[in-house]
Amino acid sequence: MSSIEDSHSLLLEACAAVGLSAAGAEPIQIGENALWRLPRGVVARISRPGQLAAAGRELAVTRWLRDCGVPAVRPLAHLRKPVDVDGSPVTFWHELPPHRPGTAADIAPLLRRVHELPIPELALGILDPFVRLAARIDGAATLEDAQRQWLRDRLIELEKAWLGLPPGLPRSVIHGDAWRGNVAVTPTASYLLDFERTSLGPPEWDLTATAVGYGTFGTVSEREYAAYCEAYGTDVMTWAGYPVLRDIRELRVTCFALQHAAADPARHRAEAHYRLACLRGENGRRPWGWTAVG
Structure with a gap:
């Protein structure tokens, strides 16, 4: 817009x-x-x-x-x-009625309900976790050639890893963008929002959004993450396929930041390039303390 x-x-x-x-x-x-x-x-x-x-x-x-x-x-x-x-x-x-933003623990039981539903006769499509990534890498105007090539190589590497994910939870309807900002809490109920990316795929994709908030961004506290896992009934970070999903999400949010940096370098270049440096192993171990872009 x-x-x-x-x-x-x-x-x-x-x-x-x-x-x-x-x-x-x-x-x-x-x-x-x-x-x-x-x-x-x-x-x-x-x-x-x-x-x-x-x-x-x-x-x-x-x-x-x-x-x-x-x-x-x-x-x-x-x-x-x-x-x-x-x-x-x-x-x-x-x-919606007057509401407050949700917490990680608020969205977890709603996700579990969605994941447990029978698959409907709707043309939902299969989750594509790499949608628009190649275009965002190509359009990232603040990158040097070597940085752009690193991102392209990383994208290819993760596409291959995605195809080799180990067994996990049964495929289901997934929300697709299951962070706490997409739940609204009124005095009487919690509501899911924003189904633009709803599709069929591994439930772990939804669960990884909050896990990355905890383990990568550092915006979800240890107590909040424990409450989230308890409310859903499992901890996705213990699944053998989690590092692949985590790495894909980290690449996605880095490319999102680079897209904003191309449009407004003064505001977003520093954060976008900090994220890229983290992915390249230049800033130590997670959590990296990434800040919101948008």
């Missing part, structure tokens, strides 16, 4: 197309995806251009979760498909 003005223009067109009022619309978040608060307890989500299929899948997933009794954000019932505005899909949701 290039600007709040561009986002608002898309919002007005989408609302007009479905007969919803955009009077007094308030921006909640403007980024790769944009969220707007509309009258009558409605939230509009504007996704990145080219994500029409993903937005439609997200609507289908949340309706399926509702039918399964899993608390999650709910789309407006009468709008079954995203609105396509100049290639940007727009979806409409019921606003």
Whole structure:
């Protein structure tokens, strides 16, 4: 989303197309995806251009979760498909009651419920943990040639390791972006959010998000991580395949930071290149104390 003005223009067109009022619309978040608060307890989500299929899948997933009794954000019932505005899909949701951000222990039982559900007859697709990585490496303008080649080689190495993962938990529906920011807690319930990356894959992929917050970022405390493992029922860090999933996630968040560094070097170059140096073994053992980018 290039600007709040561009986002608002898309919002007005989408609302007009479905007969919803955009009077007094308030921006909640403007980024790769944009969220707007509309009258009558409605939230509009504007996704990145080219994500029409993903937005439609997200609507289908949340309706399926509702039918399964899993608390999650709910789309407006009468709008079954995203609105396509100049290639940007727009979806409409019921606003959650007043809530606080979730903790690691809040998301764990919700993930377990999702992982235990029977696989639905939905076109979810298979998890691709390497999506957009090659493009982000190629587009990382702050890299030197040797750094870029190291990342390309690392990507190839991890793609091979992914194919050789040892046995683990049974394949299931996975959330795909299962960090604590994607759970909202009200006085009466916890709700899962953001199903853009929901797919079929190893449940350990979801569990690794919090494990990396603990073991790599250092943003999840030892007590929080212990509560997370207890709430889910297992510790993914004890699984033989964990180092591969950890390394893939570390590469993903490093490439994400490099993408931001290319757009705004003054703000993000230092963090992005610190992460890269960590991956290359130049900053000692984990946790590395990485800070948020975005």
